[in-house]
Amino acid sequence: MISSYAKGYPRERAYLQNELGTAVCEMLDGRSTVSDIVVRLGAAQRRPASLSDVLEYLRELDQLGFLEFVSSATVPARRAPFQILVIPYRECSDHRFEVALLRRSDLLCWQGIAGGGQDLESPIEAAARELAEEAGLAGQPVFPLQTVASVPARHFPHADWCPRLAVVREYSFSVKIATDQAISISSEHSEFGWFALDEAVRLAEWDSTKTAVQELAFTLTNANLA
Numbered sequence: 001m002i003s004s005y006a007k008g009y010p011r012e013r014a015y016l017q018n019e020l021g022t023a024v025c026e027m028l029d030g031r032s033t034v035s036d037i038v039v040r041l042g043a044a045q046r047r048p049a050s051l052s053d054v055l056e057y058l059r060e061l062d063q064l065g066f067l068e069f070v071s072s073a074t075v076p077a078r079r080a081p082f083q084i085l086v087i088p089y090r091e092c093s094d095h096r097f098e099v100a101l102l103r104r105s106d107l108l109c110w111q112g113i114a115g116g117g118q119d120l121e122s123p124i125e126a127a128a129r130e131l132a133e134e135a136g137l138a139g140q141p142v143f144p145l146q147t148v149a150s151v152p153a154r155h156f157p158h159a160d161w162c163p164r165l166a167v168v169r170e171y172s173f174s175v176k177i178a179t180d181q182a183i184s185i186s187s188e189h190s191e192f193g194w195f196a197l198d199e200a201v202r203l204a205e206w207d208s209t210k211t212a213v214q215e216l217a218f219t220l221t222n223a224n225l226a
Helices: 011-028 034-045 051-063 066-072 123-135 197-203 207-221
Strands: 079-091 097-104 113-118 143-152 167-176 189-196
Touching: 034 051, 079 123, 079 143, 079 207, 097 123, 097 197, 097 207, 113 123, 123 167, 143 207, 167 207, 189 197, 197 207
Parallel strands: 079 167
Antiparallel strands: 079 097, 079 113, 097 189, 143 167
């Protein structure tokens, strides 16, 4: 991994630096701990290692610029144990309201903008991020809805969650879009469309989307969010 940085060091020293650098990356990725690094360094140098040994090599790696490289590297985000749902809507010239639904590329069903939280995101932060990623609408204010659904955790087999977690919550949001504002969908969806509120309820695949649209329709009708 970093042997090219270790020029000028004895070959064995460079090998140990490489082993430690690999272990540091694994720790940042959540696959090892500081104790694992100490054990790995001891195995590499064929004698027991201590934390001071690790710190010595870390200082060398810092001088080689490796730690700066690691700090700037992208670490994959971990999925947080919650879902979000965003319902974009707009007000037409005749004062009717329409909502946007997106058609998933894999399941070929209509839904709102949905996704999981990442790392330490709050639900509203995750909603804003997903809105930008899936619809190209960055910087749009999203508003929480009352609709909260439960999704079986088994639908997310690759998530690193407690094995006793049975369900995760799905928090719903709305966002008002200008009539001339373009939506740019990601590869997760094959198309999108603007639909009347009752038509969106009929087309939506998931009950949580139907409920969120119905709540939005009630709120808009009562002029509390329009």
